[in-house]
Amino acid sequence: MKYLLIAALLCSTVAFAQMPQGGSPSLTGKISGLIIDSLTKKPVEYATVALSRAGAAKSTNGALTDNKGTFKIENVAPGKYKVTVSFMGYQTKVIEVSTSAHKPDANAGRIILSPSANILQEVAVTGEVPVVENRVDKVVYNAEKDATVSGGNAGDVLRKVPMVSVDQDGNVSLRGSQNVRILVNGKPTGAVAASTADAMRMLPADQIKNVEVITSPSAKYDAEGTGGIINIITKKKEMSGVSGSVSGGLGTRQNNGNANLNINKNRLSITANFGGNSTWPQTTETFNSSLTPADNILRVQTGTSRTSRYGFRSSGNVSYDFNDYNSISSGITVGQGRFKTEGESLSNRFTNDNLSEAYSFDNLNKTKFGGFDWNADYVHKFKTQGHEISLAGQWSHNNNNTDFSSLYSLESLKDKTGENDATNDEYTVQFDYTLPVSKAVKLETGAKTILRDINSTSDFYTSVNNSPFAFDNDLSNVYTYNQDVYSGYAVLSFQLPKGYGLQVGGRLENTQIEGTSANPKLGIEPISNSYTNFIPSFAISKTLKNFQSLRLSYSKRIQRPSLQYLNPFRDVSNDQFQRQGNPDLSPEVTQSVELNYSAMLSKTSMINTSVYFRHTTDIIESFVKSDTYEGRPVSLTTFNNTGNNNSVGASFYGSVTPVKNVTFRGNVDVFSYKPNASGQFENFAGSRKTYAQYKAFISGSYTLPQNFVMETFMIFNSPRRTFQGKNPSFNMWQLSFNKQFLxxxxxxxxxxVDPFNESKHFKSDINTAGLVQVQDFSIPFRSFGLNFSYSFGKVNYNPQPKKKRGVNNDDLKQDGGQNGQGVGGGN
Known part of the structure; x- marks a missing residue:
């Protein structure tokens, strides 16, 4: 079935591209141009462009500028015209343009808009776009304008984004929820599906242009991701000519390198990128203890480990516009990473406060992951602006290979080695149709199919009393898992009088799941499940005076467990602390209501605040319990639908420039968490109190003479609560000094980074009636690094706006770091 869908996509792309659809009439053309702010020299989004005959008072045609400040007015008969550009807070600009039968198209070039007089009195001329922008449906963090992220990776960038937090393991949360879908250029990647944390380490910060945060997605987006969507936009030049950049960093903790090349000639566009990073080996100290009060058995484990890692990501894309109505695009992204951990540990077991067992063991773990994402799409535009259809497809292929060994000093324990090879393929076909019913009404509809296949092969070998290693059929397994999602959506948008906007939509998704184990000795039952979800969305907005806006939205989202949570492979590399996935998980369902207010205080100062309520059922959380393995007590971590939660929260972001060249930014998110364990999990729950959790950061920048810039920021995150206990908090302070030249x-x-803290401790606690557990590890943290960047090439502006392309899978609950069971297991 999947191969037929891919073949149909390719055939349709070729067929559509070859059809002479929407040909332009011979006596009509178009007028295009770019609207620029006179102060910042940046594009002006959503400005109104009216077209009228020279000497006439009434407009005959018009358009809005897109998010790159460009506009295009189609079906223009030859003649002399007056182009009128207007936007709130700016002086109206009028220019004259002529077209003829011999030259029906006209490019008005750059049209400069100047702020109105009352705005100019409030503005300090900085020539820079704000680091954080609040738009109608999202918050945008402009990473390329923040010097403190240079030389880092995507995880460092996300730590600076409003409402987003990243913990010490690389797990990404949005407003405290890890149920967030991360996209790169609007598309999913196989690397993120395997491990969010490792994928973010593979992506250099210097490759990121901006980050979009969508907290209340409409029904147009996949229903997955109860926390919202984070879309990372990489740097791409959409201009005519050849340009590029190189950048890198060398530090005491990690090293980075990145290179970009952009070739744009007429209708052909080619982009290429390569980036990578590596870390110096670092030593981690660990402490784990687990007490079961019922039998008064205490297990204590201490040790040290040395970890090193590397990763790279390269991409290429080719797009071609046949004409103003038809275009195709295809691209591929390839990535690979590896981390290696080698350590020694000492384990002690106490029974009734007496030492009953003591031994040491050596552990070696090597994991290599990588894959590719290939995509192709076709876009056809009709004569009416905004009327278009698109057909897109994507194939994501990801491998995760893990080798480990555990050697024990206690002869009664089996020495173990293991190999786990997992392959994950994802095939997507997506069709979208947009119809402007009128100037005030727009219809968006579409359909989508996602087919996911995983094959995980685990081979274990054991040895007793120094005997040769032999294949262990009791542990080895081949597990196959298939998850297919079929969906369709419709969204209606209305532009109402007096600054009101309304959007209503609905999405229907059907999920089909099959899972089988090849080893009956493991007792893993086959699973076969199917469920259908209806996902409504609603939003109403009001534009107020003086650049203020209000938005009230309702959304319902589901969160399917990803393969890290489902894989039943049991990781036994540590004999006392083990981990296993759960293929019987049900999806989370979250309903949320949000009220948002934003205001531009000046060109460089803004505030954005919101209050929200979320009700979540069938929460997926890690679940730790006492268990036995080979007749010995162990602590087993798995995943379950533990109950439900009602959360009330508020967030505030502000940016202010009190004096010239000085800017302060700050963000605070506060939300409640009250665990309501259900069924059997009530007996395993910890405290039932309501907890207040927070994430905050504050930053400041100062521009000095001679192009020197000094910046600093601090992050404060509270411990993250679970129904059994809490996970570590995360705090960090960073300084940067930069000099621009040429x-x-x-x-x-x-x-x-953290000049006064050589290392940091991260402690998690579980405190229930049946289990008391503490895990603590410390890692080197203080670091110093040098970074550089250089841009080259000469380009000219191309007024043709790029089409929105590609597949967007806002999908799957992720376990970003090594806290979760990886696809390959044994991590």
Whole structure:
């Protein structure tokens, strides 16, 4: 079935591209241009462009600028015209343009808009776009304008994004929820599906242009991701000519490198990128203890481990516009990473406060992961602006290979080695149709199919009393899992009088699941499940005076467990602390209501605040319990639908420039968590109190003479609560000093992270009636690094706006770091 869908996509792309659809009439053309802010020299989004005959008072046609400030007015007969550009807070600009039968198309070039007089009195001329922008449906963090992220990776960037937090393991949360879908250029990647944390480490910060945060997605988006959507946009030049950049960093903790090349000529566009990073080996100290009060058995484990890692990501894309109505695009992204951990530990077991067992063991773990994402799409635009259809497909292939060994000093324990090879393939076909019913009404509809296949092969070998290693059929397994999602949606948007906007939509999704184990000795039952969800969405907005806006939204989202949570492979590399997935998990369902207010205080100052309520059922959380393995007591971590939660929260973001060249930014998110364990999990729950959790950061920048810039930021995150206990908090302070030269084409800088903390401790606790567990580890944290960047090439502006392309899978609950059971297991 999946191969027929891919073949149909390719055939349709070729067929559509070859059809002479929507040909332009011979006596009509178009008028296009770019609207630029006179102060910042940046594009002006959503400005109104009216077209009228020279000498006439009434407009005959018009358009809005897109998010790149460009506009295009179609079906223009030859003649002389007056182009009128207007936008709130700016002086109206009028220019004259002529077309003829011999030259029906006209490019008005750059049209400069100047702020109105009352706005100019409030503005300090900085020439820079804000680091954080609040738009109608999302918050945008402009990473390329923040010097403190240079030389880092995507995880460092996400730590600076409003409402987003990243813990010490690389787990990403949005407003405290890890049920967030991360996209790269609007598309999912196989690397993120395998491990969010490792995928973010593979992506250099210097490759990121901005990050979009969508907290209340409409029904157009996949229903997955109860916390919201984070879309990472990489740097791409959409201009005519050849350009590129190189950047890198060398530090005491990690090293980075990145290179970009952009070729744009007429209708052909080619982009290429390569980036990578590596870390110096670092030593981690660990402490684990687990007490079962019922039998008064205490297990204590201490040790040290040395970890090193590397990763790279490369991509290429080719797009071609046949004409103003038809275009195709295809691209591929390839990535690979590896981490290696080698350590020694000492284990002690106490029974009734007496030492009953003591031994040491050596552990070696090597994991290599990688894959590719290939996509192709076709876009056809009709004569009416905004009227278009698109057909897109994507194939994501990801491998996760893990080798480990555990050697024990206690002869009664089996020495173990293991190999786990997992392959994950995802095939997607997506069709979207947009119809402007009128100037005030727009219809969006579409359909989508996602087919996911995983094959995980685990081979274990054991040895007793130093005997040769032999294949262990009791542990080895081949597990196959298939998850297919079929969906369709419709969204209606209305532009109402007096600044009101309304959007209503619905999405229907059917999920079919099959899972089988090849080893009956493991007792893993086959699973076969199917469920259908209806996902409504609603939003109403009001534009107020003086650049203020209000938005009230309701959304319902589901969170399917991803393969890290489902894989029943049991990781026994540590004899006392083990981990296993759960293929019987049900999806989470979250309903949320949010009220948002934003205001631009000046060109460089803004505030954004919101209050929200979320009701979540069938919460998926890690579940730790006492268990036995080979007749010995162990602590087993798995995943379950533990209950439900009602959460009330508020977030505030502000940016202010009190004096010239000085900017302060701050963000605070506060939300409640009250665990309501259900069924059997009530007996395993910890405290039932309501907890207040928070995430906050504050930053400041100061522009000095001679193109010197000094910046600093601090992050404060509270411990993350679970129904059994809490996970570690995360705090960090960073300083950066940068110097620009060669007409700002080059930059060199120094980054300092936590100069007064050589290492950091991260502690998690579980405190229930049946289990008391503490895990604590410390890692080197203080770091110093040098970074540089250089841009080259000469480009000219191309007024043709790029089409929105590609597949967007807002999908699957992720376990970002090594806290979760990986696809390959044994991590």
């Amino acid at each position: 007409n700002k084409k080059a930059k060199i800088g120094l980054n300092v």
